[in-house]
Amino acid sequence: MTSTYETEEPQAPEAQAPEPSEAGPLILLNGDESVGMCDLEGECR
Amino acid sequence: MAGDVSGGGRAITVDVWSDIMCPFCYMGDTLLAQAIERFPHASAVSVRHHSYQLMPELSRDRPVDLIDLLVEQRGYPRDRVESMHAGITERAESLGLDYRLDRAVTVNSRDAHRLSYFAATGGLQNEMVHRLFRAYFTDGLNIADHSALADMAAEIGLDRDEALEALKSGRHDDDVEADLRQARELGISGVPFFVLDGKYAVSGAQDADVFLKALDTAWGGD
Numbered sequence: 001m002t003s004t005y006e007t008e009e010p011q012a013p014e015a016q017a018p019e020p021s022e023a024g025p026l027i028l029l030n031g032d033e034s035v036g037m038c039d040l041e042g043e044c045r
Numbered sequence: 046m047a048g049d050v051s052g053g054g055r056a057i058t059v060d061v062w063s064d065i066m067c068p069f070c071y072m073g074d075t076l077l078a079q080a081i082e083r084f085p086h087a088s089a090v091s092v093r094h095h096s097y098q099l100m101p102e103l104s105r106d107r108p109v110d111l112i113d114l115l116v117e118q119r120g121y122p123r124d125r126v127e128s129m130h131a132g133i134t135e136r137a138e139s140l141g142l143d144y145r146l147d148r149a150v151t152v153n154s155r156d157a158h159r160l161s162y163f164a165a166t167g168g169l170q171n172e173m174v175h176r177l178f179r180a181y182f183t184d185g186l187n188i189a190d191h192s193a194l195a196d197m198a199a200e201i202g203l204d205r206d207e208a209l210e211a212l213k214s215g216r217h218d219d220d221v222e223a224d225l226r227q228a229r230e231l232g233i234s235g236v237p238f239f240v241l242d243g244k245y246a247v248s249g250a251q252d253a254d255v256f257l258k259a260l261d262t263a264w265g266g267d
Contacts, residue, residue: 027245037249039235042099
């Protein structure tokens with residue numbers, strides 16, 4: 001992964017499943033590493 | 046959704062939130078596809094694309110230069126943006142993707158997302174999304190221009206006139222809005238973001254091995 005913009009530490013999403021009535025919280029399988037993403041600030045890292 | 050006899054009729058659905066103008070989304074989609082190809086139950090995997098807008102404030106009618114946008118509106122030093130683009134382009138190339146960020150036409154992506162949903166009604170959403178990615182990152186096409194979008198729809202086998210009518214009438218805007226709302230509910234603050242069977246998540250354009258492991262987990266996780 002090529003480093004892009006410098007940003008704050010990535011955040012580990014504590015998200016709800018698409019169908020909350022059918023599933024519980026999402027289990028993030030890549031830990032809290034969120035490289036290779038672009039966010040709402042327009043930053044890509 | 047595809048079935049898999051070897052899996053006793055089981056299936057995995059991968060829901061992908063992405064924006065057409067997100068460089069890592071095109072890569073992530075490519076890496077996911079590579080993982081699915083290697084997955085022993087590939088025929089049991091279906092992918093659904095969902096809309097996300099990184100820059101919803103952008104105009105449909107006034108395209109901007111991506112580098113100028115980042116420099117003049119986001120405040121990044123030009124040399125840093127160019128270095129960043131070089132790094133992104135290099136990684137894309139390693140995946141067989143031809144990024145021409147210097148010619149990217151940056152606009153509001155909402156209509157492109159609506160076209161993705163139009164294509165989904167014809168079973169061609171994946172093909173449409175890939176064509177849109179290529180249009181933005183390689184071809185330097187305006188993905189908010191209805192005529193250009195209709196041409197792309199025709200390229201993948203959809204009816205051009207129907208696509209144009211859908212674009213002009215605002216069709217599927219509710220689908221896009223629902224995706225954006227669901228992304229907020231999920232706590233998604235960046236893309237690409239992948240959800241497997243509504244239970245497991247992968248954030249970012251991770252290596253294909255990560256996606257393969259996620260598919261294995263989803264397959265055996267019920």
